[in-house]
Amino acid sequence: MTASRVLVLNSGSSSVKYQLLDMADRSRLAMGLVERIGEETSRLVHEPLAGPGAEAGRRERLGPIADHEAALKAVAAELAADGTGLDSPELAAVGHRVVHGGTRFTQPTVIDDEVLAEIRSLIPLAPLHNPANVTGIEVARSLRADLPQVAVFDTAFHSTMPEHVARYAIDAATADKYAIRRYGFHGTSHAYVSRATAALLGKPVEDVNVIVLHLGNGASASAVRGGVCVETSMGLTPLEGLVMGTRSGDLDPAVVFHLARVGGLSVDEIDSLLNKKSGLLGLCGDNDMREVQRRADGGDPAARLALAAYVHRLKKYIGAYTAVLGRVDAVVFTAGVGENAAAVREAAVAGLEELGLALDLEANAVRSGEPRLVSPEYARVAVAVVPTDEELEIATQAYALVTQ
Ligand SMILES: Nc1ncnc2c1ncn2[C@@H]1O[C@H](COP(=O)(O)OP(=O)(O)O)[C@@H](O)[C@H]1O
Numbered sequence: 390m391t392a393s394r395v396l397v398l399n400s401g402s403s404s405v406k407y408q409l410l411d412m413a414d415r416s417r418l419a420m421g422l423v424e425r426i427g428e429e430t431s432r433l434v435h436e437p438l439a440g441p442g443a444e445a446g447r448r449e450r451l452g453p454i455a456d457h458e459a460a461l462k463a464v465a466a467e468l469a470a471d472g473t474g475l476d477s478p479e480l481a482a483v484g485h486r487v488v489h490g491g492t493r494f495t496q497p498t499v500i501d502d503e504v505l506a507e508i509r510s511l512i513p514l515a516p517l518h519n520p521a522n523v524t525g526i527e528v529a530r531s532l533r534a535d536l537p538q539v540a541v542f543d544t545a546f547h548s549t550m551p552e553h554v555a556r557y558a559i560d561a562a563t564a565d566k567y568a569i570r571r572y573g574f575h576g577t578s579h580a581y582v583s584r585a586t587a588a589l590l591g592k593p594v595e596d597v598n599v600i601v602l603h604l605g606n607g608a609s610a611s612a613v614r615g616g617v618c619v620e621t622s623m624g625l626t627p628l629e630g631l632v633m634g635t636r637s638g639d640l641d642p643a644v645v646f647h648l649a650r651v652g653g654l655s656v657d658e659i660d661s662l663l664n665k666k667s668g669l670l671g672l673c674g675d676n677d678m679r680e681v682q683r684r685a686d687g688g689d690p691a692a693r694l695a696l697a698a699y700v701h702r703l704k705k706y707i708g709a710y711t712a713v714l715g716r717v718d719a720v721v722f723t724a725g726v727g728e729n730a731a732a733v734r735e736a737a738v739a740g741l742e743e744l745g746l747a748l749d750l751e752a753n754a755v756r757s758g759e760p761r762l763v764s765p766e767y768a769r770v771a772v773a774v775v776p777t778d779e780e781l782e783i784a785t786q787a788y789a790l791v792t793q
Pocket residue numbers: 401604605606607634676677678679724725726729730
């Protein structure tokens with residue numbers, strides 16, 4: 390029996406998403422989620438999709454899960470209960486989403502002690518994400534030491550950005566000393582979605598220029614020319630760019646000085662303010678787009694303002710990346726908001742006819758889990774909705790590395 394399964398762990402700041410895939414036919418054997426880690430109301434949802442566990446169906450467990458270590462052990466126990474635990478001989482690798490890879494990691498990488506140490510050293514550049522990724526690697530290794538663990542980096546796809554795009558216009562020696570440059574994130578999603586969009590258009594990826602809008606809790610835009618990333622909205626950390634659920638995105642850096650000097654806030658307090666209490670949450674008190682939309686539809690002024698700010702920033706990036714690419718074949722929406730919020734797509738594209746964009750309102754309103762065009766045939770620039778699948782992409786890259 391050849392081992393063809395890959396377990397993918399996608400650890401976020403307060404959640405763990407996971408999938409068990411069989412790469413022989415790219416099928417999903419199980420998937421699940423642990424959310425609200427560290428709170429009293431943690432929730433684990435485990436869904437076996439094939440094999441002996443599938444009969445019993447979806448399982449849900451409520452109750453406190455203290456930290457990522459406990460969460461990952463609970464996930465391992467659920468998989469073991471289905472007979473698909475980490476001890477399974479069919480497992481070929483564990484693929485880990487690692488958010489920050491710095492300048493060194495631009496390819497999927499088998500994790501040894503030295504690689505793990507390097508990932509740990511990047512924690513200051515992704516304090517909300519890399520610690521959880523490190524814990525995921527440690528727990529998986531402790532459960533199955535002989536299994537290859539592969540890191541797939543959010544930053545990797547963006548490493549092709551030209552130097553003049555990646556550089557901030559600050560003192561060069563200081564930038565080099567502290568590794569300050571634009572790295573970009575959600576790269577696994579931008580890579581997968583840009584390729585899937587070329588397939589949807591029926592063209593080779595080399596011939597297609599796309600603007601990808603990944604709108605989840607974190608949100609980022611990218612400009613992809615012929616399959617190669619040339620620009621993205623996140624920077625040194627996942628704070629720059631679009632308005633997000635709890636992150637401000639772009640602002641004048643002097644806001645930080647002002648809050649410190651005049652407001653008396655500490656650096657940690659400002660960090661927390663901009664990363665965790667800003668964005669939609671800061672503007673209207675809710676970070677879930679569904680709730681913001683519900684309130685805005687009811688006429689709530691703060692929710693309307695938050696939504697307008699979110700959409701305005703999207704428009705600015707669509708315009709900017711149109712200029713960067715010169716010719717755009719498609720603007721693509723993905724992730725939780727991009728795939729589901731038809732009204733956000735409609736508002737973001739409205740008024741951009743001069744750029745060649747148009748929306749088919751009927752097609753845009755259809756709910757579907759499939760990649761689809763939502764623009765009329767005459768539109769010079771297609772508008773598409775393409776569901777992202779970071780887990781499948783991570784599994785594909787990890788499996789290719791361990792079987793090459
Ligand atoms: N039907 C929907 N309408 C609008 N927004 C939605 C809908 N479903 C999910 N979302 C939004 O998607 C976000 C989560 O997106 P997701 O891609 O899962 O994020 P992440 O991977 O960063 O956790 C939620 O915060 C929510 O605002």
